[in-house]
Amino acid sequence: HEFREWETQKVRTTCAYCGVGCQIDFSVKDGVIVDAKPANGPSNQGLLCVKGKFAYEFINHEDRLKYPMIRRNGKLERVSWEEALDFVAEKILKIKKEFGPDAIAGFSSARTVNEDSYLFQKFIRAAVGTNNVDHCARLCHSSTVAGLAATLGSGAMTNCIAEIKDADVIFITGSNTTETHPVMGMYVRQAHRMGKKIIVADPVRIPLAEIADIYLQINPGSSVALSNGMLHVIFEEGLEDKEYIEKYTEGIEELREIVKKYTPEKTAEICGVDKDLIIQAARLYASTHKSYIAYAMGITQHVNGTDNVSSLSNLALVTGNIGKKGSGVNPLRGQNNVQGACDMGALPTDYPAYQKVFNPEVQEKFEKAWGVKLSPNKGYTVTETIPAILEDKVKLLYIMGENPMVSDPDSNHVKHALEKAFVVVQDIFPNETTEYADVVLPSKAFAEKDGTFTNTERRVQRIRKAASVKGECKDDWWTIMEVMNRIGYPCHYDTVEDVFNEMRTVTPSYAGITYEKIEKEGVQWPCPTLEHPGTPILHVNGPGRGRGLLKALDWIPSPDTCNPEYPIVLTSCRILYHYHTRTQTDKTPGIHFTAPRNWIEIDPSDAKDLGIQGGDWVKVSSPRGSVYVEARIADTLRPGVAWMPFHYAGGANVLSDSEHLDPVSKIPGFKQIGVKIEKVDGK
Numbered sequence: 001h002e003f004r005e006w007e008t009q010k011v012r013t014t015c016a017y018c019g020v021g022c023q024i025d026f027s028v029k030d031g032v033i034v035d036a037k038p039a040n041g042p043s044n045q046g047l048l049c050v051k052g053k054f055a056y057e058f059i060n061h062e063d064r065l066k067y068p069m070i071r072r073n074g075k076l077e078r079v080s081w082e083e084a085l086d087f088v089a090e091k092i093l094k095i096k097k098e099f100g101p102d103a104i105a106g107f108s109s110a111r112t113v114n115e116d117s118y119l120f121q122k123f124i125r126a127a128v129g130t131n132n133v134d135h136c137a138r139l140c141h142s143s144t145v146a147g148l149a150a151t152l153g154s155g156a157m158t159n160c161i162a163e164i165k166d167a168d169v170i171f172i173t174g175s176n177t178t179e180t181h182p183v184m185g186m187y188v189r190q191a192h193r194m195g196k197k198i199i200v201a202d203p204v205r206i207p208l209a210e211i212a213d214i215y216l217q218i219n220p221g222s223s224v225a226l227s228n229g230m231l232h233v234i235f236e237e238g239l240e241d242k243e244y245i246e247k248y249t250e251g252i253e254e255l256r257e258i259v260k261k262y263t264p265e266k267t268a269e270i271c272g273v274d275k276d277l278i279i280q281a282a283r284l285y286a287s288t289h290k291s292y293i294a295y296a297m298g299i300t301q302h303v304n305g306t307d308n309v310s311s312l313s314n315l316a317l318v319t320g321n322i323g324k325k326g327s328g329v330n331p332l333r334g335q336n337n338v339q340g341a342c343d344m345g346a347l348p349t350d351y352p353a354y355q356k357v358f359n360p361e362v363q364e365k366f367e368k369a370w371g372v373k374l375s376p377n378k379g380y381t382v383t384e385t386i387p388a389i390l391e392d393k394v395k396l397l398y399i400m401g402e403n404p405m406v407s408d409p410d411s412n413h414v415k416h417a418l419e420k421a422f423v424v425v426q427d428i429f430p431n432e433t434t435e436y437a438d439v440v441l442p443s444k445a446f447a448e449k450d451g452t453f454t455n456t457e458r459r460v461q462r463i464r465k466a467a468s469v470k471g472e473c474k475d476d477w478w479t480i481m482e483v484m485n486r487i488g489y490p491c492h493y494d495t496v497e498d499v500f501n502e503m504r505t506v507t508p509s510y511a512g513i514t515y516e517k518i519e520k521e522g523v524q525w526p527c528p529t530l531e532h533p534g535t536p537i538l539h540v541n542g543p544g545r546g547r548g549l550l551k552a553l554d555w556i557p558s559p560d561t562c563n564p565e566y567p568i569v570l571t572s573c574r575i576l577y578h579y580h581t582r583t584q585t586d587k588t589p590g591i592h593f594t595a596p597r598n599w600i601e602i603d604p605s606d607a608k609d610l611g612i613q614g615g616d617w618v619k620v621s622s623p624r625g626s627v628y629v630e631a632r633i634a635d636t637l638r639p640g641v642a643w644m645p646f647h648y649a650g651g652a653n654v655l656s657d658s659e660h661l662d663p664v665s666k667i668p669g670f671k672q673i674g675v676k677i678e679k680v681d682g683k
């Protein structure tokens, strides 16, 4: 874009990609964003990664959805807003009357603003009458919410992002930080240069493994064993914080007992690493009260994801690494507003601020606030909704800003469900899911709207309208409000701030946050009163639940680890240049062309055994289906493990399993998919 600085208007907003929540100054000329510069926000301190700096061009892409459409004779046809909204409302009312409210389900979004998610869950709960509301946090960090809430009392990051530089020891496990949370990855490199110690545990030799003091190339799915093995050493050598354990925890005897059998030898065997490295990692982690655990989906996306998370809590609690600057258990949430969508109650068991739907007092509170009877029954999770459609229990699925055809496990299974249900999609681009939509409603992109995002460190920050609105696109909250009015739940909000202010009245952790208060800089929840400054570090005076729960956990092998027919463990991963299902990054040419198509990375010894060379085309199969991709040979893997980005349609999620789920959080095991790989001729 050609522009002169004086011709532009500056608009400060929050990056719409990962959960770091970097602050950006957009330069806007005639309603078009022409430049992006890093602002000095609390989480980014003047830094931006390639996505924040360059990946805004999708906003003006010609493919943007610009007007409502209804499918007629197999084709989506343009209609007026009135017609589309009336049609959606009529369908909802008809299905509710015939089959009851539980025959309707909604997927909210981890990408839209908090206000959209708040109103979406209110729409499903108060206007439709069911708790069948969830969103794709189910597929990334639901096990974090479950694991940390049970052990510490809050399912969120305990400390701040930039505090990673204050730590003496940084333990990164299951997070390819430089690719997925790049600005945080930059902080880890800075910390390394400052002489801080780094431990990395990951089946893939990620870039940060190169600067790690200790690198544990563990087998996929062995994290509980690693934590137990480290705890074994910590107890054996008396490195635990006895005072903290005595004062602030429960369950120590059971934990001590179970980790006795995780000797370094046994742990080394399960994890596939040298026993001395486990001993060194345990000593280093327990050597200070400033050990900072950062983890992501390498921990959570397993059929024992909740146990993986709880096992990290065990490590932090036993060593007193909680409630202090530069310490804690820090889940790096993937999408820009996945923390906020959870906080807002876009979950089938929780109203805003994790108030449980089956708690009668909570139910009464929300019935009074919203003026209707509410269901006390737990709703379907994302991973339960798809089977419920196939079993004829759910008839209508309303999707706001999600692309389950690519993001959800077992794409063929999802396809059958979307073909069967009446599907409403509210989004900014046509995507693999709109191909199955009966109604499509166009939304504004983040740079065209006002509102708030909550980043992974619980910081509520403003986003501001910078670009002019395309076609007939509307705010998501406006569309939801219009549907609510049409299905017999009258409501009116003039602005997005009106929605925020209503949300505050029922959300104790956000009660003291106002637009005025976060005008200059975001505030971290809990912030219970207007006078409260927000809470950078959780659990300062002991864990939020009273006593931290030490859970005695056994390592359980995944059911989808290899069998002779599917002998390779495929782990699905993320890359720097793409974001989620690429609906935005593949519409930004400079970003898209760095990684335009899917591939698989294979260990050299496996490639040799299979007769595969770099650049060959291979067929990758699991019991769910097959995909054809280019092979790359990578010495970052261990034999028997392969790696594929999850971003591409017809890729990793054709192979992943939707049947075996974590029993607590219902998250699938995306990181351990048993596959076979065969060389094929041509493409």
Ligand code: SF4
Binding pocket: 015, 016, 017, 018, 019, 020, 021, 022, 044, 047, 048, 049, 050, 051, 052, 053, 181, 182, 183, 184
């Ligand atoms: Fe955006 Fe995350 Fe990059 Fe920051 S690190 S610019 S929030 S993608």
